[in-house]
Amino acid sequence: MAETGPLKLAGTDDFVVFDGVQKSYDGITLVVKDLNLSVPKGEFLTMLGPSGSGKTTCLMMLAGFETATSGEIRLKGRNINTVPPHKRGIGMVFQNYALFPHMSVAENLAFPLEVRKIGKSEREAKVQRALDMVQMGEFGGRRPAQLSGGQQQRIALARALVFEPELVLMDEPLGALDKQLREQMQFEITRIAHDLGITVVYVTHDQTEALTMSDRVAVFNDGRIQQLASPSDLYEHPANSFVAQFIGENNRLMGTVTRIDGGTCIVRLDSGDEIDAKPINVSKVGDRTQISIRPERVETNKDRFRQGAHTLQAEVLEFIYMGDIFRTRLRVAGHDDFVIKTRNAPDQIRHQPGTRIEVGWLPEDCRALDAPQGT
Amino acid sequence: MTDHTASAAALSADGMPLKRSLNRALRRQKLRAFVLIAPLLVFVLFTFLAPIGDMLFRSVENQIVSETLPRTVKALADWDPASDAPPGEAAFRALGHDLVIAVERKTHTRLGSRLNYEASGMSSLLRSTGRDVEDIGEDVSAALGALDPAWTEAATWVDLLADPAWIAEQAAWSASGNRSGEPAFRLSDTASSALPDTAEIYGSFARITQQENDRSPTRQDPWHLVAITLVEEITATPSAAQAFQGDHALRLAAIAQADLPATDFVAAFGASNDRWATPTPWAVIAMYSAPYTPGYFLNAVDLGKTPDGIAPRPVEEQVYILLFLRTMWLSLTITGLCLLLGYPVAWLLANLPSRQANLLMILVLLPFWTSLLVRTSAWKVLLQRQGVINDVLVWIGLISDDGRLVMINNQLGTIIAMTHILLPFMILPLYSVMKTIPGTYMRAAKSLGANDWSAFWRVYFPQSVPGIAAGSILVFILAIGYYITPELMGGARGVFISNRIAYHIGTSLNWGLAAALGTILLLVVLVLYWVYDRFVGVKNVKFG
Numbered sequence: 001m002a003e004t005g006p007l008k009l010a011g012t013d014d015f016v017v018f019d020g021v022q023k024s025y026d027g028i029t030l031v032v033k034d035l036n037l038s039v040p041k042g043e044f045l046t047m048l049g050p051s052g053s054g055k056t057t058c059l060m061m062l063a064g065f066e067t068a069t070s071g072e073i074r075l076k077g078r079n080i081n082t083v084p085p086h087k088r089g090i091g092m093v094f095q096n097y098a099l100f101p102h103m104s105v106a107e108n109l110a111f112p113l114e115v116r117k118i119g120k121s122e123r124e125a126k127v128q129r130a131l132d133m134v135q136m137g138e139f140g141g142r143r144p145a146q147l148s149g150g151q152q153q154r155i156a157l158a159r160a161l162v163f164e165p166e167l168v169l170m171d172e173p174l175g176a177l178d179k180q181l182r183e184q185m186q187f188e189i190t191r192i193a194h195d196l197g198i199t200v201v202y203v204t205h206d207q208t209e210a211l212t213m214s215d216r217v218a219v220f221n222d223g224r225i226q227q228l229a230s231p232s233d234l235y236e237h238p239a240n241s242f243v244a245q246f247i248g249e250n251n252r253l254m255g256t257v258t259r260i261d262g263g264t265c266i267v268r269l270d271s272g273d274e275i276d277a278k279p280i281n282v283s284k285v286g287d288r289t290q291i292s293i294r295p296e297r298v299e300t301n302k303d304r305f306r307q308g309a310h311t312l313q314a315e316v317l318e319f320i321y322m323g324d325i326f327r328t329r330l331r332v333a334g335h336d337d338f339v340i341k342t343r344n345a346p347d348q349i350r351h352q353p354g355t356r357i358e359v360g361w362l363p364e365d366c367r368a369l370d371a372p373q374g375t
Numbered sequence: 376m377t378d379h380t381a382s383a384a385a386l387s388a389d390g391m392p393l394k395r396s397l398n399r400a401l402r403r404q405k406l407r408a409f410v411l412i413a414p415l416l417v418f419v420l421f422t423f424l425a426p427i428g429d430m431l432f433r434s435v436e437n438q439i440v441s442e443t444l445p446r447t448v449k450a451l452a453d454w455d456p457a458s459d460a461p462p463g464e465a466a467f468r469a470l471g472h473d474l475v476i477a478v479e480r481k482t483h484t485r486l487g488s489r490l491n492y493e494a495s496g497m498s499s500l501l502r503s504t505g506r507d508v509e510d511i512g513e514d515v516s517a518a519l520g521a522l523d524p525a526w527t528e529a530a531t532w533v534d535l536l537a538d539p540a541w542i543a544e545q546a547a548w549s550a551s552g553n554r555s556g557e558p559a560f561r562l563s564d565t566a567s568s569a570l571p572d573t574a575e576i577y578g579s580f581a582r583i584t585q586q587e588n589d590r591s592p593t594r595q596d597p598w599h600l601v602a603i604t605l606v607e608e609i610t611a612t613p614s615a616a617q618a619f620q621g622d623h624a625l626r627l628a629a630i631a632q633a634d635l636p637a638t639d640f641v642a643a644f645g646a647s648n649d650r651w652a653t654p655t656p657w658a659v660i661a662m663y664s665a666p667y668t669p670g671y672f673l674n675a676v677d678l679g680k681t682p683d684g685i686a687p688r689p690v691e692e693q694v695y696i697l698l699f700l701r702t703m704w705l706s707l708t709i710t711g712l713c714l715l716l717g718y719p720v721a722w723l724l725a726n727l728p729s730r731q732a733n734l735l736m737i738l739v740l741l742p743f744w745t746s747l748l749v750r751t752s753a754w755k756v757l758l759q760r761q762g763v764i765n766d767v768l769v770w771i772g773l774i775s776d777d778g779r780l781v782m783i784n785n786q787l788g789t790i791i792a793m794t795h796i797l798l799p800f801m802i803l804p805l806y807s808v809m810k811t812i813p814g815t816y817m818r819a820a821k822s823l824g825a826n827d828w829s830a831f832w833r834v835y836f837p838q839s840v841p842g843i844a845a846g847s848i849l850v851f852i853l854a855i856g857y858y859i860t861p862e863l864m865g866g867a868r869g870v871f872i873s874n875r876i877a878y879h880i881g882t883s884l885n886w887g888l889a890a891a892l893g894t895i896l897l898l899v900v901l902v903l904y905w906v907y908d909r910f911v912g913v914k915n916v917k918f919g
């Protein structure tokens with residue numbers, strides 16, 4: 001959930017602050033609902049969420065192209081609600097690159113320097129340095145239309161950095177690239193961001209991108225931040241069923257809490273089986289809950305089951321060989337979309353469809369979350 | 376791939392060269408495409424290319440002189456139009472011949488109008504001499520009749536000069552009682568070889584009598600010109616009489632012996648109009664005798680041919696250069712105004728939410744739903760001295776009642792009304808180009824530190840240039856050929872070249888000059904287009 005309260009003092013921890021920000025385009029629905037977020041200097045923060053969850057809107061408010069309906073946005077402790085975009089000094093990379101088609105690459109890069117009235121020789125040096133930084137030193141004379149998508153992406157990045165902003169916003173900058181190029185660019189962007197020590201607010205709907213690039217990820221849904229945490233926390237300790245479902249692969253079992261004490265609880269599944277789980281956002285006996293277990297945390301080798309751990313009977317429905325791992329689909333407690341992933345090792349059993357096995361897990365890998373609406 | 380296979384022509388599966396089988400496959404498609412455009416192609420051919428071709432042709436075409444006065448043109452070939460004496464007797468005689476025929480065909484008035492474009496007075500001169508020329512040689516006919524009354528009979532002439540076979544056919548036709556379809560006249564071989572000049576002129580007479588006047592040569596007295604020619608020919612070669620038999624030989628010999636005086640065409644023309652004694656009318660005929668002439672074009676740029684070469688027209692006749700310049704200048708002004716007024720509107724259209732944009736679009740298109748004439752008349756009502764605008768200005772006291780502004784019947788009227796009428800042609804191309812410029816460019820520019828103005832000027836404006844180019848060329852080319860609005864709003868000083876073209880087509884009927892003016896206008900547009908291509912680049916023109 002939202003971590004940062006409005007009471008924190010401005011400092012390096014509060015380079016960018018959203019303070020109770022709301023946004024409505026039409027005066028009827030709130031697209032961003034009570035956003036509180038603070039980004040420390042030098043952080044790589046990613047806004048991750050499904051399409052329409054309000055990520056772009058947040059970024060646009062920060063850049064100054066949209067005004068917050070209420071609340072305050074602060075940059076370096078200063079309220080910037082009324083500062084026009086061109087005075088904010090924020091670098092920005094757009095999804096479709098927005099390279100000016102009538103200028104050459106070098107002219108594109110020189111543009112922010114020219115409007116800042118930087119002298120010609122210094123301008124040229126900076127442009128060349130920025131081009132070299134994205135390994136596009138040779139391409140200054142070309143027109144954007146003469147570049148491939150990946151090259152345009154690099155130029156857009158260089159242009160957003162050439163005037164040395166402290167804060168750079170990127171709105172799905174890799175959305176139009178193919179997978180391999182995307183991975184390469186992910187690496188480059190993080191490398192450059194760390195080298196320059198800039199603060200980055202990055203928007204994506206691709207969870208892998210978010211996990212691999214970010215210091216922290218803010219998961220958006222329905223205009224709210226669902227969880228703000230480091231990638232590993234997000235993956236391993238999802239705070240609610242939306243995050244668990246949105247990040248990574250996840251097995252779900254529905255049930256009701258029958259006993260709860262401290263760090264563990266007992267959940268009676270709808271099939272009647274009982275299991276141990278770690279209570280995350282269930283509070284009392286009788287709560288409906290969604291059990292969440294990552295496929296790679298499910299154990300099938302009886303020797304490795306912990307003493308006294310609950311296990312469930314399962315029937316193998318499908319076995320898929322994927323090279324580095326095996327992916328086995330099971331019917332567990334009435335759900336037949338239960339998936340387990342096992343490492344391809346010589347001693348690993350390849351379960352044949354139709355066989356019956358026993359599955360188990362550590363109680364701390366099995367999280368009792370809120371039950372989504374209507375279940 | 377080895378060199379061998381790379382250089383050999385690629386073959387398709389059935390061993391045919393790939394290129395050929397591809398062409399074969401494409402032929403059907405091409406044929407279908409052609410059939411689809413064929414109606415339009417035919418339409419364009421007949422309604423656009425053919426008229427333009429006709430216009431180009433008419434602007435230089437001048438066959439009327441050589442067709443109407445073929446003998447005169449030939450006789451004047453050796454005469455120098457710059458000389459200060461009229462040509463020799465032969466030219467007068469040739470013009471006499473040509474005019475008799477032209478008068479019979481009633482083509483001499485058209486020739487008069489044509490030559491009048493080049494030198495005023497030619498029309499009346501030809502008309503008055505046309506009336507007199509038929510009487511030249513009256514005395515010769517009378518002398519012949521005195522010599523032998525048979526010469527006053529049409530039948531004598533027919534018998535002398537017509538093919539006997541034709542005479543028989545004609546008699547049979549006459550006996551049959553038919554009212555129409557008399558056999559076409561044919562000359563006899565004897566006459567043609569013995570009396571070639573007489574035969575030729577009589578042949579013309581017979582043909583014109585039959586075809587143009589729908590009469591029979593057997594019942595019509597020949598022109599005096601035939602008598603003149605016969606007398607002169609037989610006097611010059613009396614032996615020609617021996618080719619004929621019986622009465623004809625005797626009658627012809629009698630003429631040869633009578634030694635009748637030759638007809639003096641010079642005196643006859645002088646008697647009709649003393650201007651024929653000066654070189655001027657002859658020079659006009661000689662200068663415009665070629666079947667193709669630059670005369671219309673010279674006229675269209677205020678020049679004219681004189682015996683001493685090409686020279687400017689008299690100052691009071693110089694209108695066209697001024698009109699061309701004014702047309703260019705006003706069209707440019709109108710284009711500039713349209714751009715100034717249209718650009719912000721197009722920008723709004725492209726950037727407003729679609730509901731408001733649609734409403735605005737309807738407002739922009741509204742003028743298209745009312746007739747051009749109605750809109751122009753509305754401007755008249757607004758702008759005239761007692762019009763709405765002047766009334767309002769007087770009422771609020773900005774101008775006095777005597778100081779009412781003159782906004783109509785001058786260039787201002789033309790500019791105001793045409794800017795309004797042509798505005799949509801600027802807005803629409805601008806709009807369709809602006810529609811394709813994503814808003815992110817402006818945002819990107821601002822995020823890079825540009826203020827609103829430099830974001831617009833450095834990023835948005837250059838991308839809208841293709842729309843400006845398209846709109847400007849559209850408006851300019853439409854304006855340059857505009858006609859109704861300048862006619863109604865422009866008064867004397869606000870009219871365009873097209874008004875003059877319309878005048879020559881509709882009123883003065885000088886189509887050649889109208890065609891030359893139109894051709895120059897077309898050329899000017901093409902040259903401008905070329906210049907425009909050099910500087911803006913036609914590939915930069917985008918309509919969407």
Ligand SMILES: Nc1ncnc2c1ncn2[C@@H]1O[C@H](COP(=O)(O)OP(=O)(O)O)[C@@H](O)[C@H]1O
Pocket residue numbers: 025026031049050051052053054055056057058
């Ligand atoms: N300019 C706008 N006018 C009206 N509604 C908008 C506008 N931009 C975005 N929205 C709406 O706001 C919501 C959030 O949009 P956005 O911030 O673009 O989401 P995301 O970037 O997460 O996909 C969507 O429902 C979208 O329809």
Ligand SMILES: [Mg+2]
Pocket residue numbers: 055056057
């Ligand atoms: Mg978005």
